[in-house]
Amino acid sequence: MKTKDMSYSEAIRDAISLKMHEDEDVFMLGEDIGVYGGAFGVSRGLIEEFGPKRIRNTPISESGIAGAAVGSALTGMRPILELQFSDFITIATDQIINQAAKIRYMYGGKGKVPMVLRTPSGSGTGAAAQHSQSLEVWMAHIPGLKVVQPSSSYDAKGLLISAIEDDNPVIFYEHKLLYGMKEPVPEELYRIPLGKAAIKREGTDVTVIATSIMVHKALEAAKQLEREGIEIEVIDPRTLVPLDEETIIASVSKTSRVVIVHEAVKRAGFGAEIASVIVESDAFDFLDAPIERLGGKAVPIPYNPELEKHAVPQVSDIINAVKRTLQRGEEV
Amino acid sequence: MITTKIPPSLSTNQMRKLYHQMWLIRYFDEKVDEFFARGAIHGTTHLCVGQEATATGACYVLENEDKITSTHRGHGHCIAKGADVNRMMAELFAKETGYCKGKGGSMHIADVDQGNLGANGIVGGGIPIAVGAALTSKMKNLGYVVLCFFGDGAANEGSFHEALNLASIWKLPVVFFCENNQYGMSGPVKEMVNIENIGDRASAYGIPGKVIEGNDLFSVIEATEKAVARARKGNGPTLIEAKTYRWKGHSKSDAKKYRTKEEEQYWRKEKDPIQLLANRIISDNLLAKEELEALQLQAREQIDSAVEFAEKSPAPSLTSLELDVYA
Numbered sequence: 001m002k003t004k005d006m007s008y009s010e011a012i013r014d015a016i017s018l019k020m021h022e023d024e025d026v027f028m029l030g031e032d033i034g035v036y037g038g039a040f041g042v043s044r045g046l047i048e049e050f051g052p053k054r055i056r057n058t059p060i061s062e063s064g065i066a067g068a069a070v071g072s073a074l075t076g077m078r079p080i081l082e083l084q085f086s087d088f089i090t091i092a093t094d095q096i097i098n099q100a101a102k103i104r105y106m107y108g109g110k111g112k113v114p115m116v117l118r119t120p121s122g123s124g125t126g127a128a129a130q131h132s133q134s135l136e137v138w139m140a141h142i143p144g145l146k147v148v149q150p151s152s153s154y155d156a157k158g159l160l161i162s163a164i165e166d167d168n169p170v171i172f173y174e175h176k177l178l179y180g181m182k183e184p185v186p187e188e189l190y191r192i193p194l195g196k197a198a199i200k201r202e203g204t205d206v207t208v209i210a211t212s213i214m215v216h217k218a219l220e221a222a223k224q225l226e227r228e229g230i231e232i233e234v235i236d237p238r239t240l241v242p243l244d245e246e247t248i249i250a251s252v253s254k255t256s257r258v259v260i261v262h263e264a265v266k267r268a269g270f271g272a273e274i275a276s277v278i279v280e281s282d283a284f285d286f287l288d289a290p291i292e293r294l295g296g297k298a299v300p301i302p303y304n305p306e307l308e309k310h311a312v313p314q315v316s317d318i319i320n321a322v323k324r325t326l327q328r329g330e331e332v
Numbered sequence: 333m334i335t336t337k338i339p340p341s342l343s344t345n346q347m348r349k350l351y352h353q354m355w356l357i358r359y360f361d362e363k364v365d366e367f368f369a370r371g372a373i374h375g376t377t378h379l380c381v382g383q384e385a386t387a388t389g390a391c392y393v394l395e396n397e398d399k400i401t402s403t404h405r406g407h408g409h410c411i412a413k414g415a416d417v418n419r420m421m422a423e424l425f426a427k428e429t430g431y432c433k434g435k436g437g438s439m440h441i442a443d444v445d446q447g448n449l450g451a452n453g454i455v456g457g458g459i460p461i462a463v464g465a466a467l468t469s470k471m472k473n474l475g476y477v478v479l480c481f482f483g484d485g486a487a488n489e490g491s492f493h494e495a496l497n498l499a500s501i502w503k504l505p506v507v508f509f510c511e512n513n514q515y516g517m518s519g520p521v522k523e524m525v526n527i528e529n530i531g532d533r534a535s536a537y538g539i540p541g542k543v544i545e546g547n548d549l550f551s552v553i554e555a556t557e558k559a560v561a562r563a564r565k566g567n568g569p570t571l572i573e574a575k576t577y578r579w580k581g582h583s584k585s586d587a588k589k590y591r592t593k594e595e596e597q598y599w600r601k602e603k604d605p606i607q608l609l610a611n612r613i614i615s616d617n618l619l620a621k622e623e624l625e626a627l628q629l630q631a632r633e634q635i636d637s638a639v640e641f642a643e644k645s646p647a648p649s650l651t652s653l654e655l656d657v658y659a
Contacts, residue, residue: 027471053471059501064494067460068467074449075399075468094491098454099461106440107450108433109656143657167659 003184009042011153011185012118012174015160016043016080018189020050023078026164029056029065030082039084040120040179066092066117070100070169073115078164085131086121086173089139100169101144114167116160122175122213122263123308129300132308134212134264139171140240140273146170146194147240151215153183155238158192166194175213175263195242199251203233206257206322209248209274210234214261214313221318232259232322240270245277252283257325259292263312266295289328292321334608336550338616339557347618348627350392350549354384354606355631357408360417361580363635364407364424364438368584373424377438378405382547382579385605386511387412389552390479390572393560397476399447399465401458404439405511405578406451409481413448415441421638427645434648435656447476455516456482456489459508463495466504466569477563478506479556485516487530496571500537503568507559510571511546513578518590531573539569546574547605550612577603 006014019026027050028043034057037044047055058065062083069079083089089096100113123132140147146168150156156174163170200215201222210218215236222232233251237243252258258278260271271293278284278291294313302308342350361379368377380387387408391400394413402409410420415431423430423441431441442450449465452458462480469476486492487510499506510530514521527533534541542559544551552574559570577599581588588596613619 025472056502059494059497061494061498063491064460064463064498067457067491067495068464068498071401071449071461071464071466072468072471073464074444074461075465077468077471079464094454094457095460099452099457103442103450104659105656106432106436107442107444108431108435110432110442111444111450112659114659146658 001186001188003186005182006153006185007180007182008153008156008174009040009179011157012042012160013044013046014185015157015164016046017049019161019164020054022189025076026078026080027054027056028080028082029058029069031058031060031084033057033082038082040176042179043082062088062091063095066095067099069115069117070095070113073113074103074111078114080116080118080164083117083119086119086135087130087133089119089135096139096145096169096171097142101142105144112167113169116163116170116172118172118174120176121173122177123301123312124177126303126305126308128303132301134262134296136171136173136240137264137268137270140270144169145241147173148194148238149173149212149240150238151178151212151236153181153185155192155198157185158190159194159238161189162191162194165191170194173212177213192238194239195244197235197237197244197247199233199247200236201232201234203231203255205230205255206232206259206325207251207255208232208234208259208261208318208322210236211240211262211270214263217313217315218261218318220315221322224315224319225322230322230326243277245281248274248277249281249283252278253286256286256288258287259294259318259321259325261294261313261318263296265298266293267298269295271295289325292325294318294321334545334548334550334612336548336554338550339553344618347613348623350388351609351613351619351624352627352631353388353412354609355628356417356634357384357387357411358606359632359635360411360420360638361407363639365580374426375437376583377424378583379580380405380408380578382599382604383511383513383576384408385549385552385609386509386546386574386576389549390509390556392553393556394477394479397447398479399449399476400479400481401449401462401465402451402481403458403483403486404451404453404455405483406441406481407438410441410443410448410451413443414446415443415448417634417638418641421642422645425642425645426647427642428648429641429645433652456486456491458482459486459491459495462506463499463504466499466506467502469505470502475564476505477560479509480506481509481511483516484510484512484514484521484530485519487533488524496537496539496569499569500539503566505563505566506569507556507563508569508571509556510573511576512573513576515578515582515590517582520590529573531571534571539571541571541573543573544575546576547603547608549605549609
């Protein structure tokens with residue numbers, strides 16, 4: 001397989017371009033996705049490649065364009081809707097939650113809504129409280145939606161292709177701070193199935209389940225812990241819905257210790273769901289210490305860079321949590 | 333008396349069909365009302381008795397491949413778009429033979445294959461969806477038009493504004509059809525908007541707007557024909573506002589304290605869309621009185637057998653509970 005160094009945003013653009021060449025029902029709509037190239041430059045060049053009919057620049061109307069995506073999907077298209085910031089999903093939620101997610105079930109199995117809503121989430125850009133949230137758990141709570149959170153270029157491309165081909169509404173959360181991150185990515189079209197976690201690093205001592213940008217922080221923590229002789233296993237679920245429970249349970253059964261880390265606010269965050277999946281499974285019998293859950297502080301994301309940084313888990317927090325869980329095990 | 337010109341293209345047979353359909357809608361909803369009161373239908377339901385001309389007239393104009401989006405008060409739209417009243421009634425009875433296999437109920441009846449993209453429990457929720465369906469028609473060059481029903485209440489939702497603007501700038505083949513039945517639940521339209529006609533809002537989107545007498549079947553047909561033709565030619569959307577009135581309350585538990593008996597009587601006695609149509613048919617000598625009675629009876633019998641079908645149908649199996657969440 002021929003590969004090329006691609007940034008996360010290039011990988012996403014590549015997935016869109018490949019699918020648009022292959023399937024004329026695929027199109028994109030969103031605010032400033034035309035010549036401007038999208039708020040984070042992801043769609044740069046696509047309007048030149050496919051023209052304004054398939055790269056549809058829209059007014060600032062999140063509810064209207066989300067509904068247009070739903071209606072076009074219901075009638076045979078495969079829209080990719082870009083929302084500039086995942087915070088703006090608040091304005092589109094009726095169409096996503098009350099319409100897209102429920103149509104098939106409400107209609108007794110008739111009709112389908114094959115759409116992808118792509119949107120950048122997360123903090124770290126100084127954009128403060130209304131442009132920095134991680135709200136993925138809202139969508140994960142809604143039956144009928146699938147939720148994807150790629151942490152690398154390779155995953156982003158393969159997952160997006162699967163999301164576009166999926167016959168259900170898929171919410172695809174990109175992390176703003178990952179857009180520039182590069183790695184070798186196959187040039188051809190490939191798929192990563194929704195519902196398959198990735199073991200990003202193998203280890204024997206503690207399982208660290210991390211999502212999105214926290215995967216990179218966990219890998220950085222792994223490097224530092226390795227020097228102290230601690231080997232953590234890093235698991236990236238990649239998709240929250242469907243969730244690959246099997247991979248998580250197998251890893252926990254092996255290591256007996258768990259740290260879960262996400263950027264989203266810890267309270268009622270997806271980490272609570274993952275922790276429950278573990279304790280409700282046979283892996284419970286293998287646990288040697290309480291599960292450690294790390295998440296954002298229960299505050300709106302602040303503007304000051306130091307405050308902003310401290311609102312979400314850092315590498316040192318992961319290292320400390322790993323050590324805590326090892327110590328708790330020792331006490332027994 | 334209604335005086336709008338009867339479209340010359342409308343044959344005697346079509347006239348029979350329209351008259352029959354208006355009774356079919358009325359009897360359907362009256363029957364639902366009756367069963368609701370008896371507790372045989374549960375949940376909630378919104379009846380369109382008194383508004384039969386809007387659904388019947390507007391859908392009459394459509395071709396088979398055209399599509400509609402409907403509202404919580406959608407039984408009439410559904411029937412007018414060609415739905416089978418047996419399966420509709422079965423859905424209200426929460427039966428497996430219903431359009432949604434008993435999972436949707438009154439507010440979610442859809443018949444995607446027949447171009448009915450669904451009723452909607454969210455006020456204004458269907459308007460952007462209609463725009464999306466029209467976008468498909470335009471992008472794939474399919475030639476169909478989308479008729480989007482909504483009420484006066486929905487015209488105050490943000491989705492209305494966003495959808496009309498979007499459809500206008502993209503010149504989409506959609507007809508926005510506002511059934512102004514004077515009340516959004518208990519909110520009188522006179523208190524909730526500060527303009528005389530919702531149809532006047534069309535100018536804000538750079539599209540034609542037309543305000544019509546919604547209980548005059550021929551006025552509905554005339555306005556919709558023009559709007560559909562414009563949409564089909566690729567000239568973009570139209571906003572139609574049809575003034576009408578719902579005879580019943582908003583939903584099951586409505587004491588109707590927000591309006592007077594006199595007002596209700598006026599609309600029932602003076603502006604009953606079916607009576608207005610019958611008067612016109614008789615005065616123009618289009619059909620005999622006996623024939624009208626026969627059509628009315630036929631509609632009543634159809635609804636009776638729909639009830640029988642619904643009652644005899646099986647309930648959905650519990651194993652269906654978790655089916656069809658995902659495609």
